[in-house]
Each structure stands twice: as structure tokens, then as C-alpha cells.
Amino acid sequence: SQQGEEDPQALSIQEGENATMNCSYKTSINNLQWYRQNSGRGLVHLILIRSNEREKHSGRLRVTLDTSKKSSSLLITASRAADTASYFCATPTGGFKTIFGAGTRLFVKA
Amino acid sequence: GAVVSQHPSWVICKSGTSVKIECRSLDFQATTMFWYRQFPKQSLMLMATSNEGSKATYEQGVEKDKFLINHASLTLSTLTVTSAHPEDSSFYICSARTSFGRGGGETQYFGPGTRLLVL
Numbered sequence: 001s002q003q004g005e006e007d008p009q010a011l012s013i014q015e016g017e018n019a020t021m022n023c024s025y026k027t028s029i030n031n032l033q034w035y036r037q038n039s040g041r042g043l044v045h046l047i048l049i050r051s052n053e054r055e056k057h058s059g060r061l062r063v064t065l066d067t068s069k070k071s072s073s074l075l076i077t078a079s080r081a082a083d084t085a086s087y088f089c090a091t092p093t094g095g096f097k098t099i100f101g102a103g104t105r106l107f108v109k110a
Numbered sequence: 111g112a113v114v115s116q117h118p119s120w121v122i123c124k125s126g127t128s129v130k131i132e133c134r135s136l137d138f139q140a141t142t143m144f145w146y147r148q149f150p151k152q153s154l155m156l157m158a159t160s161n162e163g164s165k166a167t168y169e170q171g172v173e174k175d176k177f178l179i180n181h182a183s184l185t186l187s188t189l190t191v192t193s194a195h196p197e198d199s200s201f202y203i204c205s206a207r208t209s210f211g212r213g214g215g216e217t218q219y220f221g222p223g224t225r226l227l228v229l
Contacts, residue, residue, distance in 0.1 A: 035220075042116075042203060042222040043154075088153060097144065098205070098218055100154045 006089060006101040014109050019076040021104040023089030024069075030092060032065055034074050037086045037103075046074075046087075081110040112138050114206050116221035123194055124229055131189045131224045133204030139184035140206035144218065145177075148201040160187045194228045201225050 006023045013019055025032070031050045035043040049056045049065045049072065056063045062075040076083055089101040113136040123129050133143055141162050146154040158168045158179050166179035176198075178190040187206075191198055202225075205218040 040201070040223075040225070043205075043220040045219070097156060097159055099156065100146075102153045105151070 006104050008104060009102065010105045012107045012109065013079060015079060015081055017079055019079050019083070019106055021074045021087050021106070023072045023101050025091050026070065027093070032072050033090045034063060035088045035090060037088065079108045081108050084108045112208050112219040114204065114219045114221040116204055116224050118224060119222060120225040122227045122229065125195050126193055128190055128192045129194055129226060131202055133187045133189070133221050135185045135206045138208055140208070141184060142207045143181060143187040144205045145179060145189050146203045146205070148203060154203060191226065194226070196228045199226055199228045
């Protein structure tokens with residue numbers, strides 16, 4: 001079963017705008033990770049945020065984590081057409097298994 | 111960085127045949143590998159956890175006799191889809207957990223995936 005649920009399911013924006021995706025999860029976690037997947041390709045690890053962190057930055061990416069609400073958000077600033085992809089949050093479970101959320105499909109129009 | 115490869119990248123087969131997919135960690139040893147299946151426009155669903163030298167652990171609802179997993183070495187795990195049928199057509203992705211780096215083992219590295227089409 002999936003651990004995380006994401007919204008929106010799909011997002012279409014203009015190049016230059018910011019994109020925000022949200023993820024909610026069900027159980028306690030040690031960390032939460034965000035991945036990107038281009039159509040028909042494998043996953044690319046974007047960022048990991050630990051349970052004792054509230055915010056983390058990497059380039060144009062900003063991730064927040066609210067463990068009290070069991071939610072996380074991924075913000076992509078100044079989006080580019082190349083950011084068009086599906087974005088998944090993922091959380092580890094017992095035995096180091098990683099369970100993925102449903103994903104958000106982002107489309108950035110040039 | 112850690113690299114995981116999969117072979118083949120795509121395969122088309124007739125219904126009833128068996129298909130083997132290889133997952134290799136190229137520059138690190140992976141004691142644990144994971145196999146996922148992804149249907150179009152859906153998320154990745156974990157199928158099984160593969161541990162070197164022992165039997166794989168399958169997720170609920172995944173038929174272990176249909177999806178045979180062999181973790182032969184610290185750098186190779188194989189998934190064999192036996193007697194494949196059209197409903198098995200999907201994108202199969204493996205990942206490997208590293209045991210090095212800060213935090214050790216928190217990050218999984220994913221292969222590029224194998225697209226299977228069963229006619």
C-alpha cells in the first residue's frame with residue numbers, strides 16, 4: 001500500500017512561475033525523500049529531509065517537513081520547461097523499504 | 111555517485127514466455143535491492159525486497175511463483191516474469207540501497223527501468 005498521498009495530481013504552469021507540490025504520509029518517519037521521474041525513465045533522487053529538519057534547500061528546490069501534520073512540500077522556483085516531469089515523495093519503512101506517494105505530474109509550458 | 115543499471119531496457123515477448131530482467135549495482139555492493147512495478151501514469155509499487163544470499167520478501171498480493179527473484183551476488187539481482195501475460199506489461203524498476211555515505215543506507219539508487227510489453 002502507498003504511504004504517501006500527493007496533491008495536486010497534476011499541475012500546469014508557465015515557465016518562470018513557482019510550482020508547489022504537497023505530500024502527506026501516514027506513519028512516523030526518520031526521513032522523507034523527493035524524487036523526479038521523466039516520462040518513461042528511472043527515478044532521480046532530488047533531496048532528503050530528516051525528521052528533525054523543518055526546511056531544506058537545494059538550488060531551486062525548497063522542501064519543508066511538518067512532522068506534526070505528517071506532511072511535506074516541494075517548491076520549485078523559477079520553473080523551466082525541463083522541470084516537466086512527475087515528482088514523488090517517498091518514505092522509508094521497516095527493513096529500509098521505500099514507499100512512494102501517488103506523485104504529481106508537473107507540466108511547465110515554455 | 112552510485113550507479114544502477116538494468117538490462118534489457120525494453121522487451122517485447124509473446125504471451126506464455128518467461129522474461130528475465132537484470133539489475134546491477136555498478137560501483138558499489140548492494141546487500142539489498144528492491145523491485146518495483148509502475149503502470150502508466152501511476153506511482154511505483156513495491157513488489158519485493160531482494161537480499162543477497164537469501165530468499166526475497168514479497169509484498170502482499172505479489173505472486174512469488176510468477177515473479178522469481180534471485181539475488182546471486184552483491185552486485186546482481188534478477189527478476190524473472192514467468193509465463194508472462196498481457197496484464198504483466200508494465201515498467202519494472204529496481205533500486206539498490208547503499209551502505210556508505212552520511213547516514214548510510216538512507217538513499218536508494220534507481221535503475222533506468224525495463225519496459226515490458228507482452229503480446
